[in-house]
Amino acid sequence: xxxxxxxxxxxxxxxxxxxxxxxxxxxxxxxxxxxxxxxxxxxxxxxxxxxxxxxxxxxxxxxxxxxxxxxxxxxxxxxxxxxxxxxxxxxxxxxxxxxxxxxxxxxxxxxxxxxxxxxxxxxxxxxxxxxxxxxxxxxxxxxxxxxxxxxxxxxxxxxxxxxxxxxxxxxxxxxxxxxxxxxxxxxxxxxxxxxxxxxxxxxxxxxxxxxxxxxxxxxxxxxxxxxxxxxxxxxxxxxxxxxxxxxxxxxxxxxxxxxxxxxxxxxxxxxxxxxxxxxxxxxxxxxxxxxxxxxxxxxxxxxxxxxxxxxxxxxxxxxxxxxxxxxxxxxxxxxxxxxxxxxxxxxxxxxxxxxxxxxxxxxxxxxxxxxxxxxxxxxxxxxxxxxxxxxxxxxxxxxxxxxxxxxxxxxxxxxxxxxxxxxxxxxxxxxxxxxxxxxxxxxxxxxxxxxxxxxxxxxxxxxxxxxxxxxxxxxxxxxxxxxxxxxxxxxxxxxxxxxxxxxxxxxxxxxxxxxxxxxxxxxxxxxxxxxxx
Numbered sequence: 001x002x003x004x005x006x007x008x009x010x011x012x013x014x015x016x017x018x019x020x021x022x023x024x025x026x027x028x029x030x031x032x033x034x035x036x037x038x039x040x041x042x043x044x045x046x047x048x049x050x051x052x053x054x055x056x057x058x059x060x061x062x063x064x065x066x067x068x069x070x071x072x073x074x075x076x077x078x079x080x081x082x083x084x085x086x087x088x089x090x091x092x093x094x095x096x097x098x099x100x101x102x103x104x105x106x107x108x109x110x111x112x113x114x115x116x117x118x119x120x121x122x123x124x125x126x127x128x129x130x131x132x133x134x135x136x137x138x139x140x141x142x143x144x145x146x147x148x149x150x151x152x153x154x155x156x157x158x159x160x161x162x163x164x165x166x167x168x169x170x171x172x173x174x175x176x177x178x179x180x181x182x183x184x185x186x187x188x189x190x191x192x193x194x195x196x197x198x199x200x201x202x203x204x205x206x207x208x209x210x211x212x213x214x215x216x217x218x219x220x221x222x223x224x225x226x227x228x229x230x231x232x233x234x235x236x237x238x239x240x241x242x243x244x245x246x247x248x249x250x251x252x253x254x255x256x257x258x259x260x261x262x263x264x265x266x267x268x269x270x271x272x273x274x275x276x277x278x279x280x281x282x283x284x285x286x287x288x289x290x291x292x293x294x295x296x297x298x299x300x301x302x303x304x305x306x307x308x309x310x311x312x313x314x315x316x317x318x319x320x321x322x323x324x325x326x327x328x329x330x331x332x333x334x335x336x337x338x339x340x341x342x343x344x345x346x347x348x349x350x351x352x353x354x355x356x357x358x359x360x361x362x363x364x365x366x367x368x369x370x371x372x373x374x375x376x377x378x379x380x381x382x383x384x385x386x387x388x389x390x391x392x393x394x395x396x397x398x399x400x401x402x403x404x405x406x407x408x409x410x411x412x413x414x415x416x417x418x419x420x421x422x423x424x425x426x427x428x429x430x431x432x433x434x435x436x437x438x439x440x441x442x443x444x445x446x447x448x449x450x451x452x453x454x455x456x457x458x459x460x461x462x463x464x465x466x467x468x469x470x471x472x473x474x475x476x477x478x479x480x481x482x483x484x485x486x487x488x489x490x491x492x493x494x495x496x497x498x499x500x501x502x503x504x505x506x507x508x509x510x511x512x513x514x515x516x517x518x519x520x521x522x523x524x525x526x527x528x529x530x531x532x533x
Contacts, residue, residue, distance in 0.1 A: 013082040014051065016241060018043035019345040020359075021352025030082045034137055034242045035146050037235025038222040043352070044341050045241045051076035053294045062256050066104035067096040069256075070249040076293070077245060087140060095132035098122050098167075105129065105250045107257040107429070110405045113418060114429040116254045119408075123193055124435035124457065126283065127164035130238075130246035135168030135175075137242055138234070142174045152231040152485055153177045154221055156214035158279065159186040159331040160434060162204065163193035165236040170199040176485050177236075178203045180214040180477070183469070186330055189438045189457055196463040200491060203484050209472040210324050212335050219338075220474050227478050231485060238282030238339050247286035248293070254429050255295055271298035273423060275430045277414040278302055279332035281310060281339040283431065288343065288381065298427070302384040303417035305329045305392065310337055314384040317375040321366035328389050328442035329409040331434070343381075347374055385417035392416060396436075396446035406436040406451060409443065 016033045018025035020043030028036070033045040053076060061069050071092050078088060096104050101120040108115050121128025142149050151174060155165050162179040169177045179194060183206035194204045207214050218237065222228055238244060251274065259270045274297065276284040284302055291297035304311045306325040313319040324335050341359060347370070348354040362368040370378065387395070395412040399405045407415060411432040418424055436443050437453035444450055452458075470476050 011079055011081075013079040014077040015048045016045040017048055019046055019341055019352060020356050030078050030241075031141050031146060034134070034240065035141055035151070035234055037233070037237075037240045038219065040222075040225075042219070042223060043355075044239055044339070044345075046342050046345060047077070047289075050289065050292050055294070055296070058252065058256070058295065061252065062260065066249075066253055067093045069253055070096070070246075073249045073252050074245060083137075083140065091133060091136040091140060095129075095136055098132050099128070105253060107254055108405075109426065111399065111403050111424065113415075113424050113426065114254070114258055115405070115411075115415075115432050116250060116429050117432050118250065119432060119435040121164070122167040123160065123163040124438055124454065125160035125164055126247075126431065126433040127160050127243075128167070129250060130243040131161070131164040131168040131236060133168075133246045134236060134240065134242045135165075135172060138169070138175060139172050142172075147174075147232045147234075149174045150232050151175050151234045152481060153234045153236050154218050154481060155179050155236040156211065156218045157181045157186070157194075158211040158334060159190040160438075161237060162186075163190060163197075166194055166197045166202050166204070169236070170197055170202055172201065176201050176203075176481075176488055178205060178481050178484065180205050180207050180217060180470075182207060182209055182211050182214055185210060185326065185333065187439050187441065189440070189460060190330075192460040192463070192465065193438075193457075195465040195467040196460055198464065198466050200488060203480075204467045205477070205480065206467060206469045207472055207477075208470075210335075211333060212324065213472045215334075215336070215338060217472070217474055217477050221478060221481075224474070224478065227482075231481060238280055238285075244282055244286050244289065244339070244342075247283055248290045251287050251290040251297070252295055255297070258427060258429060270427055271296045273297070273299035273301065273428045275301040275303055275414040275418045275423075275428065277329070277332060277410045277417075277431065277433055278304065278310065279307065279334035279337065281337040281343065283433070284382070285339050285342055299423070300382050301414070301417050301421065301423070302382050303414040304384070304386050305332045305413050306386075306388050307333050307335055308386045309335055310340070311384040311386045313370070314378060314382050317370040317378070319362065319368040319370070321362075327409075328392060328439070328445070329413055330439075331410055332413065344368075347378055383421060385420045387413045387416035387420070393446045395419075396443055400447045406443070406447070407432065408434040408436045409439050410434055411436075 013030050015027045017027060018039035018041050020041040022041035025039045025041050039045055061072055071089055099120045106117050118126035138151060142151060153175060157179055162181050165179060169175050222233060255272045258272050274287050278284045284300055287300050302310050302314055305327045309319060321335050324333050327333055344358060345355045358368055392409050392412045395416045396407050399407050414430045418428055437457050440450055470480055
């Protein structure tokens with residue numbers, strides 16, 4: 001940091017550029033990258049310059065509540081020129097108000113190490129922290145002129161992103177949200193959390209295939225320029241920079257909680273390590289950025305399940321794509337980590353030319369191998385460990401039987417990692433990413449009978465549902481998105497009164513034209529949906 005000539009002035013917000021380096025995708029504002037999601041050259045947005053926070057500044061935040069601390073961290077990037085301070089405070093505090101715990105992400109000590117509970121939001125998963133904020137940023141930017149007040153969000157989920165995005169976007173004015181998820185590859189509760197939300201702007205689509213297939217459909221939609229611009233496409237997956245930024249907040253929060261427990265009157269600053277169960281690399285990337293900003297982080301541990309492309313990279317330098325293995329931690333069943341491109345960009349010395357050549361080779365062959373000094377740098381930045389199903393089940397059982405604590409199958413992967421690496425101590429934080437009750441089939445392999453599930457999850461079984469089904473076909477998915485947008489616009493116009501001209505008229509004409517051009521595709525979608533009904 002930095003790489004490009006920047007338009008940064010005193011007291012102005014951080015700007016962002018694409019990892020692929022296209023000139024039209026350089027030095028963009030926070031508003032632009034949040035609304036755009038994926039860069040138009042297929043890269044991901046990274047900060048042109050990371051703000052630095054001193055130890056004195058971090059210490060001054062020690063007694064702040066989580067919302068107030070989050071405001072301070074985010075305001076290092078987002079200044080008055082992008083979001084007025086009062087509005088930023090409103091966005092963050094409204095987002096945190098949806099959590100059941102006063103501390104939002106409380107820290108507990110279990111078996112000699114710390115567990116950061118990130119599952120107290122509306123959908124009982126860590127992604128609520130970022131997606132509640134992203135939904136409120138979308139709302140503010142649309143209200144203040146972005147995209148003519150309309151956004152079509154297309155997201156892919158391996159389980160938790162979908163429901164967290166839905167709960168963050170339901171009922172938002174001007175937002176249509178379509179979530180793709182792999183049919184039969186999310187837990188029953190994860191699916192019901194999505195399909196029981198009946199708001200007219202929410203659409204859940206089961207896709208034949210894996211999460212990577214869903215993710216590829218989303219990326220391909222962004223690369224379809226006419227479709228992207230016509231529907232005003234936006235992203236909620238962790239390719240959206242706002243997701244990563246929001247997640248940095250709980251690294252600062254947990255550091256201040258851990259060090260307050262270990263103060264001994266000396267002036268020495270204690271470093272804290274983090275073990276992060278990860279598939280898409282977004283959550284641990286936030287920790288990497290927090291460390292680069294100046295947070296005293298010792299080790300960052302990449303914890304994977306059987307789908308271990310990240311573990312193989314940090315051990316051998318081999319980022320090689322292989323087929324997905326279905327596991328008991330489905331949110332990590334990912335064979336290509338979409339956020340990893342951001343880290344590879346930094347590993348390449350912030351050189352977009354090198355990064356672009358690496359990604360081109362990977363996309364063509366499914367293999368990227370890093371050796372020598374660059375691999376040594378990566379191994380200094382991250383440790384890694386792999387926990388298969390038997391190890392995960394054993395960890396869940398041990399923590400329940402011996403310590404009276406229930407871990408979800410993803411969180412157990414992170415806990416297993418610190419035991420494998422011999423890093424169990426009070427300055428190590430394991431991120432607990434979801435409530436165990438979201439995965440009853442998996443957890444019951446270790447604990448039976450299970451403790452009662454939270455009432456909000458137990459009630460899902462009796463709620464009405466609405467969902468659709470599409471094959472793994474880009475044109476069919478795009479036609480589905482456009483049809484749903486058109487239906488919503490028509491509904492909105494009826495509410496405004498027959499014959500009333502609205503700002504959506506010109507947009508509707510685009511959709512009508514698209515519907516005529518894609519009539520054959522639309523018929524296929526109609527057949528698929530009728531079979532689903």
